[in-house]
Amino acid sequence: MLDKATLYVGVCILLLHSKIKASLSSMMATEESVGLQPYFDFDVQRNITVTVGQTGFLHCRVERLGDKDVAWIRKRDLHILTTGSSTYTSDQRFQVIRPENSINWTLQIKYPQVRDSGVYECQINTEPKMSLSYVLNVIELRARIAGPPDIFVKSGSEIIMTCVIQQGPHDLGTVFWYKGNTLIESTTQENNILTSENQRITVETDWTDGLTSRLKIRRAVQSDTGNYTCVPTMAKSSSVYAHVISGEHPAAMQHNAAPRSVLSSQTSILLFYVTLLVHIVVSKQFKVWHNHDRR
Structure with a gap:
């Protein structure tokens, strides 16, 4: 009787041991499988701001990729932009940059426009799918010339035009000034050495x-009259028209210009009412003649 009981207990212990061993093996296999899964490096910037025309880069770092592929998706229309090293869009501004054996899968967007702003996803074709979202902000910087669109100065005085661009997300480049279609360059008096004191422009x-550029014209002459444009390399341009007046005070010119505009407006209104009155009179006279003919 004791031998049977001992045998029964031994069998139970062996079965229990086998079951525990199988469970441990299964858990270890699962942990090993999970441990071999790809994963994202979250230590990257995922909210990127660029200006119109400035190349944008979205950096996706994937560790332990193995035999999986990385794809870039545009979230608003779920358009697949790239898969692996291949591009799947006809828009050639998009391409993926990945050095050989690198964990970096960088989406490059050349000449971005405001319409390119939005959410982009870096995806790994695991089961289930893994993805990491990025936000691209494309902004359009605009230059602004301080003051009114028309400036009036007296011949012989100084013209100062100030072009301002608020701070952008990166180096704002530089600024060029044009008079009409001609690039403005610093000038000096004839036979003088180039110094800031004798430069007229x-x-x-x-x-x-931010970025501030000042165009200064000393001892203005009538030929300086014209349209001046501030043209930044990384922003929309801005223009102002300079009037150089000879023999008349600028304030007087501006003061005299307003009444002419008002007078023109008043004349138009007066002509409208005169025309309306003539129309009424003619209509009444026509009715009188018409009634008289019927009699």
Whole structure:
């Protein structure tokens, strides 16, 4: 009787041991399988701001990729932009950059426009799918010339035009000034050495708070009259028209210009009412003649 009981207990212990061993093996296999899964490196910037025309880069770092592929998706229309190293869009501004054996899968967007703003996803074709979202902000910077669109100065005085661009997400480049279609360059008096004191036309650029560029014209002459445009390399341009007046005070010219505009408006209104009155009179006279003919 004791031998049977001992045998029964031994069999139970062996079965239990086998079951525990199988469970441990299964758990270890699962942990090993999970441990071999790809994963994202989250230590990357995922909210990127660029200006119109400035190349944008979305950096996706994938560790332990193995035999899986990385794809870039545009979220708004679920359009597949790239898979692996191949591009799946006819828009040639998009391409993936990945050095050989690198964990970096960078989506490059050349010449971005405001419409390219939105969410992009870096995806790994695991089961279930793994994805990491990125936000691209494309903004359009605009230059602004301080003051009114028309400036009036007296011949012989100084013209100062100040072009301002607020701080952008990166280096704002530089600024060029044009008069009409002609690039403005610093000038000096004839036979003088080039110094800031004898330059009649100078351009001063300051990057301290945003980007500020000042065009200065000393001893203005009537030929300086014209349209001046501030043209930044990384922003929309802005223009102002300078009037150089000889023999008349600028304030007087501006003051006299307003009444002419008002007078023109008043004349138009007066002509409208005169025309309306004539129409009424003619209509009444026509009715009188018509009634008289019927009699």
